């Protein structure tokens with residue numbers, strides 16, 4: 001698959017001197033869903049705004065469909081749909097008119113059939129004559145997506161599409177994203193929620209402090225997030241892991257006074273029962289047990305440490 005978005009060493013220093021992007025490089029394939037995961041202030045919105053040509057980069061380059069977003073803004077913007085974080089709609093305009101107006105802004109000729117198709121895709125057809133002020137929050141978000149799709153973009157950016165949205169509506173939004181992907185739209189979304197990335201993304205990028213810490217296939221990343229450790233404190237320290245326990249993924253920690261077992265919470269069996277029996281059979285006695293779940297936080301910390309090493 002070809003890259004539809006190509007980001008090369010992108011840096012953004014805001015006028016006050018704050019460096020919000022510190023050299024981000026990333027290629028996004030046509031047809032994929034990429035979730036950019038990161039805490040508040042990580043630089044997600046700055047990255048999306050720069051790709052969409054709303055914020056100018058301090059250095060580096062972004063190509064969308066081969067168009068440079070600075071030198072050929074119109075060419076790039078024509079194939080980009082952007083759903084901003086904030087809901088801002090003309091309250092008294094009808095749904096179908098607000099979507100048709102967005103299409104006009106891109107210089108596209110009026111096309112009632114195209115607007116009908118988009119409204120039907122987003123389950124808004126029944127509401128086409130409603131004024132946006134009359135809609136629920138979830139419907140308003142759908143209207144924003146319809147507006148972003150009105151000029152038939154190839155790439156859709158969703159900036160925190162489910163921030164402050166309840167669980168049911170969030171799932172609804174995930175279905176919408178899946179349907180758009182099925183239509184061949186490339187989707188880049190930002191989120192704070194790991195479960196959101198898990199539910200819909202093909203790849204996940206983790207961004208923090210203006211740096212892209214990793215970009216990985218979702219399945220591989222989630223496997224790491226699903227790992228848990230069990231720390232087995234021993235009554236008496238050992239100098240090495242007994243040969244009888246070689247089959248288990250164990251590390252000797254705390255100067256031999258504890259064993260650390262790493263397991264996958266998603267596996268059918270964690271192997272803990274067998275491990276504890278094997279430890280007992282090997283003649284070791286337990287003093288205490290502790291479990292710890294690896295979290296995105298751990299991954300951040302691990303990555304930041306690796307970066308600093």
Ligand SMILES: Nc1ncnc2c1ncn2[C@@H]1O[C@H](COP(=O)(O)OP(=O)(O)OP(=O)(O)O)[C@@H](O)[C@H]1O
Pocket residue numbers: 014015016018020038039040041042043044045046047
């Ligand atoms: N116009 C601006 N001028 C100066 N600093 C800014 C500006 N916009 C954003 N920043 C700073 O850049 C950093 C990244 O902000 P950005 O909005 O990109 O983060 P984010 O990851 O989208 O966060 P959130 O999840 O809170 O939306 C923040 O520290 C923010 O305060």
